[in-house]
Amino acid sequence: MGMYIIAEAGVNHNGSLDLALQLVDAAARAGADAVKFQTFQAESLVTRDAPKAEYQRRTTASQESQYDMLRRLQLSVDDHLALVEYCRARGIDFLSSPFDEPSADVLIDRLYLNRIKIASGEIVNGPLLLRIARAGVNVILSTGMSTLAEIEAALAVLSFGFVAGNTPPSWDRFWETYYSQEGRKALQDKVVLLHCTSEYPAPFEDVNLRAMDTLHSAFGLPVGLSDHTEGIAVAVAAVARGATVIEKHITLDKNLPGPDHKASLNPDEFAELVKAIRQVEQALG
Numbered sequence: 001m002g003m004y005i006i007a008e009a010g011v012n013h014n015g016s017l018d019l020a021l022q023l024v025d026a027a028a029r030a031g032a033d034a035v036k037f038q039t040f041q042a043e044s045l046v047t048r049d050a051p052k053a054e055y056q057r058r059t060t061a062s063q064e065s066q067y068d069m070l071r072r073l074q075l076s077v078d079d080h081l082a083l084v085e086y087c088r089a090r091g092i093d094f095l096s097s098p099f100d101e102p103s104a105d106v107l108i109d110r111l112y113l114n115r116i117k118i119a120s121g122e123i124v125n126g127p128l129l130l131r132i133a134r135a136g137v138n139v140i141l142s143t144g145m146s147t148l149a150e151i152e153a154a155l156a157v158l159s160f161g162f163v164a165g166n167t168p169p170s171w172d173r174f175w176e177t178y179y180s181q182e183g184r185k186a187l188q189d190k191v192v193l194l195h196c197t198s199e200y201p202a203p204f205e206d207v208n209l210r211a212m213d214t215l216h217s218a219f220g221l222p223v224g225l226s227d228h229t230e231g232i233a234v235a236v237a238a239v240a241r242g243a244t245v246i247e248k249h250i251t252l253d254k255n256l257p258g259p260d261h262k263a264s265l266n267p268d269e270f271a272e273l274v275k276a277i278r279q280v281e282q283a284l285g
Contacts, residue, residue, distance in 0.1 A: 003239065003281050004224075005274055006095060006117070006140075006247040007032035011073040014258050017082060020075065024086050026267040027250055031274040034093035036117055036247065037083065039103040040074065069259070077106055084111050095140075097122075101131050108135045117247075120144030120196050120226075123154045130169060133161020137190075140245060142226045144196035148218055152178075155191065155219065159183035162190060187221060192245050195238075196226035201263040207234055212241055228263050232273040239280045248273060 007027035013020035020037065027035035049065060075083075080096070087094035094111070097119040098104040107113045116132050120142040123129075132139060139158060143151050156178035160169060163182050167173065177183040195212045212223045224245030225238035235246045249264035265273060 002244075003277065004034065004245045005032045005277060006034045006036050006245065007250040007270060008036045008226075008247050008264075009250055010036070010038055010260050012249065012251045012256070012258060012260055012264060013037075013073075013075070014256065015072050015074065017075070017079045019252065020079065020083055021086055022252055023250060024083065024090055024092065026252060026270070028087075028090040028092045030250070030267055030270040031278075032092060032250075032270065034095045035087060035250075036095040036097065037075065037080075038073075038099065038119075039080065039096045039107055040099035041102060073258075077110060080106065080111060098128065098132075101128055104128060104131050104135075108132070108137065114138060115140065118142065120146065120198055123150055126157050129154055129157045130161045133158040134166075136162065139191045140194060140224070140247075141191060142194045142196045142247075143215065144198035144226070148214075151193070151215070151219070155187055155221075158191060159187050162186035187219075192222045192224055193219060194224045194226040194245060194247060197228060200228050200260060201230045202228040204229055204234065209234065209238055209241055212238065212243060216242070230263070232265070232269065232276055235273055236276045236280055239277050240284070246273075246277060 007030065009020065009023040009027065013023055024035050051066060084094045095115060095117050096107055097117045098107055099119065099122060107116060115138040117140045118132065123141065123143060123146050141154065156174040160174045160177040163177055163186050164173065193215050195215055197206050199206060207229060212225065216223045222244045224243040225235060226247040227235045235248055238246060249260055250270050251261045251264035251266060254261050254264060254266060
């Protein structure tokens with residue numbers, strides 16, 4: 001695909017369908033190619049008493065548990081259907097990241113998505129990767145906090161899922177498929193790797209943009225950036241370094257309560273980002 005810009009709405013709708021629809025509008029007006037949400041079932045993800053991450057404690061009610069926060073940020077299947085319809089009307093792609101297998105089922109079997117974004121934290125979730133690959137959909141895989149070995153293992157699982165039909169899974173079979181011509185071709189055709197620094201917001205000195213080159217030379221797949229820095233400079237630089245996908249959080253208002261608003265762009269800033277990326281894309285020739 002050409003340069004693909006994803007406005008990551010994530011959980012910035014704060015659990016409100018109305019706010020989610022407004023985020024679709026903002027992303028479409030800014031010129032993004034896709035708007036991305038997150039699909040999860042709180043009870044499949046965390047125990048009732050799991051503590052929050054440090055950045056979540058800083059940006060949300062501190063006495064609330066991780067489970068209660070996620071319950072509050074969850075969208076229903078009906079909400080998803082409404083969002084897909086609305087995205088179609090606005091001419092923007094609907095994307096989502098599933099965090100559990102039932103959520104992947106919803107995205108694939110109910111919403112018929114042909115592209116799934118896999119969040120960094122799920123790169124070691126073999127059953128989820130296999131479920132997604134067996135559906136034959138395109139995959140955008142974030143790699144925050146992972147080692148090259150973990151990324152390679154994830155790609156082995158995906159390659160097997162893409163080409164092996166319902167053959168019973170095993171590590172031997174994963175690696176066999178990964179090194180096969182057919183497995184390689186499936187990955188080339190279907191997978192983009194995103195470099196990602198899992199900090200919200202991410203300090204510039206922690207971004208290591210050259211890791212995109214490392215990913216590309218290690219795996220020979222198209223690469224991009226899931227960017228959590230403040231401002232637009234890093235995302236624009238990534239395009240100049242060969243990124244084919246840019247993902248960046250969007251919010252209606254950075255001062256809204258919620259874990260991710262501070263690391264997001266407002267609609268005007270997002271429009272600036274899209275404009276700058278399109279200019280760089282032209283200038284690359």
